[in-house]
Amino acid sequence: MAETNEQRKIRVLVAKPGLDGHDRGAKVIARALRDAGMEVIYTGIRQTPPMIVEAAIQEDVDAILMSILSGAHMAIFPKVMELLHENGVHDVLVMAGGILPDEDIPAIEAMGIKGNFGPGTPLSAIIDFVRANVSPERMSQELPPLAPTAGASFEATPAPAKEAQ
Amino acid sequence: MAETGNVAPIASLDVVDRLIAGDRRALARAITLIENGSPQARQMLARLHAHGGHAHIVGxxxxxxxxxxxxxxxLARELRRRDQRVGVIAVDPSSPFTGGAILGDRIRMQELAGDPNVFIRSMASRGSLGxxxxxxxxxxxxxxxAGFDTVIIETVGAGQAEVEIVRAAQTVIVVTVPGMGDDIQAIKAGILEIADIFVVNKADRPGADQTAAELRMLLSLDEHRREREWRPPILKTNATTGEGVAALADQLxxxxxxxxxxxxxxxxxxxQAQSEMLALLQQAMMERIAATIAPDEWERLVQAVVERRSDPYSTADALARRIGLVPEA
Structure with a gap:
């Protein structure tokens, strides 16, 4: 996959959910991922789960990395995962970092959230993890079929113009 | 996740149908395919072109x-109040060294979150200038x-020469701020000529009136405007409070x-159509050259020119004949 990875930039959404405003860590990681050649969409602080999922959809990212220090992860993470599934987003790598107590890790992993990068995680470990775990299908030139979307539409367009011959 | 082995190739036509029917994920996926220069993108774009032509494209x-x-x-909020659906493409620079990018324009656009009739996409410049x-x-x-009434393109912070936006937008807005002094003079040649509307933002700062006056003076000297029927207005805004934004929407x-x-x-x-077609032809030519001339031969040809055993002109002529670009002499 190394070859296709070069052609295809990995797009990562770095999000700060919840009410804590400490985003130094998120910014350092965003910068490190950029320096590793990835395209990082940074959302800014105080993101709600719907905002994160909406941004992930519009930006069609390969990975989401949530940084959380406030302790609200067990309220926020399930909501994010639920919204992703509701919207038919199944092929995006979801990771978390920040302050995540050991006793919560099994529950977080059971939700399908990987990584769980605590304080002191070397930046290179995060970069390697992203590279190793993004969906290989998403990284191929031909993207996989788009799963059906439920309830994720903007207002339907007026009747389309006639088809070109 | 789907089983890899028996996945049908992505139905890009299906993506087009869904995009036109209003599926945000299909729209997002279409843009990804376009950005990656995927083989399906062309055929998809040919269909998309037939459905377009309704949006007001603002740079x-x-x-x-x-x-x-x-x-x-x-502006997007104001246009939403006027019941328009708004698409935004925000371009930020890629690092020339690593190819990576931090796309931070969404940070300023959080107030638009949650509105299904706004679609924002961040895009890295990926080495492209302009x-x-x-x-x-x-x-x-x-x-x-996809039926957005207004599509806003935000360029990377531009200096003097980044005037590509003219070839992409129907209305170009040049944003400046007070206190740039002689910089106004400096941007005169490039960016000033492409503006359909000038905005002096941060107009609560001292010097806003002076900046507006300087722009007015420069405009009065400008004899080379593309369309003489339209005199670019100079508007003052305060983007933080939203002051002046309704007037901007009116001018648009x-x-x-x-x-x-x-x-x-x-x-x-x-x-615009002409420049697009020329760019596509140019790309086709580059592909033809790459397919016809192996890298090591290319290397030898370059070396011969460097060592003055041959010259760039006759080498290029010979290559053009070889790829069928000009008839055999």
Missing amino acids: FTGSPGAGKSTLVMQ GLAVATRDAVRALDA AKHLASLRETGALASRSGR
């Missing part, structure tokens, strides 16, 4: 830090086909009406 350019993102956010990414125009095509509508009345819209579209 924002100006120095980094002038407040473009915030202004785009405020303030846009290679894929920007085609991404606009996707948003247009007026400019579009003027473009239609004077026939300038058609001539702009003609120029």
Whole structure:
């Protein structure tokens, strides 16, 4: 996959959910991922789960990395995962970092959230993890079929113009 | 996740159908395919083109830090109040060294979150100069086909020469701020000539009136405007509070009406279509060259020119004949 990875930039959404405003860590990681050649969409602080999922959809990212220090992860993470599934987003790598107590890790992993990068995680470990775990299908030139979307539409367009011959 | 072995190749036509029917994920996926230069993208774009032509395409350019993102956010809110659906493409620079990018324009656009009739896409410039990414125009095509009434393109913070936006937008807004002093003089040649509307943002700062006056003076000297029927207005805004944004939305509508009345819209579209076709032809030619001449032969040809055993002109002529670009002499 190394070859296709070069052609295809990995797009990562770095999000700060919840009410804590400490985003130094998120910014350092965003910068490190950029320096590793990835395209990082940074959302800014105080993101709600719907905002994160909406941004992930519009930006069609390969990975989401949530940084959380406030302790609200067990309220926020399930909501994010639920919204992703509701919207038919199944092929995006979801990771978390920040302050995540050991006793919560099994529950977080059971939700399908990987990584769980605590304080002191070397930046290179995060970069390697992203590279190793993004969906290989998403990284191929031909993207996989788009799963059906439920309830994720903007207002339907007026009747389309006639088809070109 | 789907089993890899028996997945049908992505039905890009299906993506087009879904995009036109209003599926945000299909729209997002279409832009990804376009950005990656995927083989399906062309066929998809051909169909998208047939469905477009309805959106007002507005470009924002100006120095980094002038407040473009915030202004785009405020304008999008204002247009939503006027019941328009708004698409935004925000371009940020890629690092020339690592190819990576931090795309931070969404930070300023959080107030638009949650509105299903706003679609924001961040795009890295991926080495392209001129303030846009290679894929920007085609991404606009996707948003247009999806039925957005206004599509706003925000360029990378531009200096003097990044005037690509002219070839992508119907209305170009140049954003400047007070206190740049002689910089106004400096941007005179490049960016000043492309503006359809000037915005002096951060107008609560001292010097806003003076900046506006300087712009007015420069404009009065400008003999080379593309369309004489339209005199670019100079507006003062405060993007943080939203002051002046309604007037900006009014001017946008007026400019579009003027473009239609004077026939300038058609001539702009003609120029844009022409430059697109030429760019595609150029790309096809580059591909043909790459397919015909192996890298090591290329290397030898270059070396021969460097060592003056041959010259660039006859080498290029010979290659052009070889790829069938000019008839055999």
